Amino acid sequence: MPKIVDHEKYRKELLWKSFDLFASKGYASVTMREIAKEISVSTGTLYHYFPNKETIFLQLVEEQCRIDIANFLAEAGDVKYVPERIRAIVDFVEKNEEYFISQILLWSDFYQQQGKSEVLNNEILKRVAQNSRDELLKYLEIEDKAVADFVVNFINGLICVRMFEGEMISYEEQGSLLIKMVSSYLGNR
Amino acid sequence: MPKIVDHEKYRKELLWKSFDLFASKGYASVTMREIAKEISVSTGTLYHYFPNKETIFLQLVEEQCRIDIANFLAEAGDVKYVPERIRAIVDFVEKNEEYFISQILLWSDFYQQQGKSEVLNNEILKRVAQNSRDELLKYLEIEDKAVADFVVNFINGLICVRMFEGEMISYEEQGSLLIKMVSSYLGNR
Amino acid sequence: MPKIVDHEKYRKELLWKSFDLFASKGYASVTMREIAKEISVSTGTLYHYFPNKETIFLQLVEEQCRIDIANFLAEAGDVKYVPERIRAIVDFVEKNEEYFISQILLWSDFYQQQGKSEVLNNEILKRVAQNSRDELLKYLEIEDKAVADFVVNFINGLICVRMFEGEMISYEEQGSLLIKMVSSYLGNR
Amino acid sequence: MPKIVDHEKYRKELLWKSFDLFASKGYASVTMREIAKEISVSTGTLYHYFPNKETIFLQLVEEQCRIDIANFLAEAGDVKYVPERIRAIVDFVEKNEEYFISQILLWSDFYQQQGKSEVLNNEILKRVAQNSRDELLKYLEIEDKAVADFVVNFINGLICVRMFEGEMISYEEQGSLLIKMVSSYLGNR
DNA sequence: GATGAATGAGCTTTCATTCAT
């Protein structure tokens, strides 16, 4: 009998332990040695559970997105009207802005390291992006898919812009505008 | 002081020559040797004109943004109505998507290296971001500043989303939707 | 002592199962994990039966040589005249060239790891080398031992040269020449 | 002006300084750090002059073979008859046996590390092997190329056999036999 | 001003071996 270890479970544990490091330093500048040290194993052990650095990152992204969505849904609760649901998303993003910014940074860093086509063809990333968007669309319950996409895109833009321009743009103002626009558009159709 | 003039001029020349390399490979994965080779000087010379890699990148970002706006304005021409002006921006972004993605990447990269507060307080970046937005707002000629910001934010979101999700989102669909929304909103006020 | 018998038997079984791997990849580039996987045991078990990688290799070489001779003798059959017997050897070598090359490689590898004197004094290797040569000489049935050695040496050279120079040297041509030389020499004495 | 260094000349100097290390430890077990230390430069400098370990080895083999042949020709001098020329080669090999054995070991080691097809298709190795053989054939001045090849192959075999079986085989006996065989064969044609 | 040789810390990854279970 080998040492009794639930391989899968331990793998996920290691994954979570490495989260903070990636979140704070990005993909490229985190070294395998650092990860190993952070999660208190040897580099050898790290490679026993993950074939390479890229895989650690990818699996982390996947795990993490699953949790994000669950968190949001739990927190957002059931609200009746579209405007309130958009508001819930905007509020959630505002509250967790720092986190979402570090997410974009992390993805960008990975993107740069791996090259465009690698990223766009990466099965895990594709699945994660698709899944996140789907869950959000499902939550929004806007029949016109293009409009639902519009909302998601705009909110992404908001994060992105806040990242580089800071307080110049306000969630309150732009969120309200988004709601008005969408309401007006959906009402007028 | 003729010497200084030459120095400055040459510095900018070197900067421009390195542009393509950064645009296509990002910040992190470009090496100083590569830059030197691309612009046909030695690494020593590179260090004579720029104190380090980061500075090259930073100065490049600044130069480049100045030109972007000019390019856009030249290409977009004078159009009478707001919808057409939004369309012009969306088209410009679509045509130069690759370029705009590398812009985001470049900025993200810098962001990560410097830390959030550094970026938001960095004079160069602040000026550049402010300036780009101002020029765009001026071009749009939308009286309500919040709405103008809305348009700019959405387009940023579009780029960002396309970067990670690829063809899943279409400029045509989302651009048209943006125009309809804004028109409808402005008309209804 | 039935346990010991089983142990020994199992050890040899493992040895044989690892043969193909060593033969095709050499000594250095085969890892213990690979061997373990190939023979369907854990690395732990591997170390239970063999103290280290080198020992596996060494014991394999010994086992293998014993079999080589048997194989050759079985295949070669009884032929009457010296030229035909030389031809049989050359043909056998040509047919099993890949194998003989990996033999040389295996031995060289060991040689390098152990140093010259170790090799020349290594009982196992000495016995194996001696035995191979003896069997070959016995098969050749050439009375003049120097001539028999000559044949064996030449064939060794052929393998060695083919290893580094490939198709440049042909078995057909050089084998025929060897036969003519030896016949002529033996006839003329 | 850069530091004045004759790049080519210095490269060869570094090459020669690394010779002993390879000769005594083989290819695989010599590390880049060891080489760097041996020749008193940093690993960075090593990589400034050679793109990788393989290239160092290959260029060394090439340089070295050139010298070997020159040495032999210088030492062998002009001798009139074929038997004497064969004798010269055998004597040279006997005198430098240790060296030739380490050569075979070195090549074998490299062979194992790179894989068969890599070696047989390697342009440098092909050229070196061809060249060495050509020079030897030219020296032998035996009209029948097959016979000349025969001599070279046999001598290679001699080295190879001596390597593994040591004193069991004598240069004196086998060399004389080779000469007799070839003389007899050439005389009888 | 200009060159490119030189540095060496640091990177990801591998692997024989050990040992708790």
Added chain:
DNA sequence: AATGAATGAAAGCTCATTCAT
């Protein structure tokens, strides 16, 4: 006896930066 998780030194190689010329 058997397992495979764990180790960590060491491998080949990269790269921003310095500095003698």
